[in-house]
Amino acid sequence: xxxxxxxxxxxxxxxxxVGVAAALVLNAFQSNLVFFYTPTQVEAKEAxxxxxxRLGGLVVAGSVKxxxxxxxxxxxxxxxxxxxxxxxxxxxxxxxxxxxxxxxxLKDGVFQAKEVLAKHDENYMPPEAAEALKKAGQANExxxxxxxxxxx
Numbered sequence: 001x002x003x004x005x006x007x008x009x010x011x012x013x014x015x016x017x018v019g020v021a022a023a024l025v026l027n028a029f030q031s032n033l034v035f036f037y038t039p040t041q042v043e044a045k046e047a048x049x050x051x052x053x054r055l056g057g058l059v060v061a062g063s064v065k066x067x068x069x070x071x072x073x074x075x076x077x078x079x080x081x082x083x084x085x086x087x088x089x090x091x092x093x094x095x096x097x098x099x100x101x102x103x104x105x106l107k108d109g110v111f112q113a114k115e116v117l118a119k120h121d122e123n124y125m126p127p128e129a130a131e132a133l134k135k136a137g138q139a140n141e142x143x144x145x146x147x148x149x150x151x152x
Contacts, residue, residue, distance in 0.1 A: 055101070102116045
């Protein structure tokens with residue numbers, strides 16, 4: 001084989017290896033993406049079916065029901081509510097009327113959470129949840145100020 005053809009074969013081999021590696025990395029990245037949705041978006045069927053996503057909003061007062069480690073509650077963005085079921089220990093800061101982000105899947109109209117996150121202090125709310133509440137038109141000044149500060 002001539003040296004010219006050897007160089008072309010090596011270049012083609014390197015390009016194919018780089019292409020396969022890039023395809024694998026992009027596929028892994030795509031499968032690990034977890035998007036945030038509000039209860040209004042979930043009710044409008046904008047959330048993916050049979051795929052993990054995050055649901056955020058406020059815990060509806062009086063909706064928390066505990067049976068051992070099984071907990072059910074409602075999450076709202078003040079416009080729509082979504083029922084959530086979780087099996088495990090909730091964070092200490094989890095309270096009714098406070099902000100929450102749950103990660104899991106929607107099955108038969110009920111969000112099956114695998115992880116529940118609560119806000120960590122009095123003034124913080126995840127930017128996506130605060131923005132959703134602001135869009136719903138029911139946010140108070142503290143939430144609206146948090147959104148403005150997060151965008152800076």
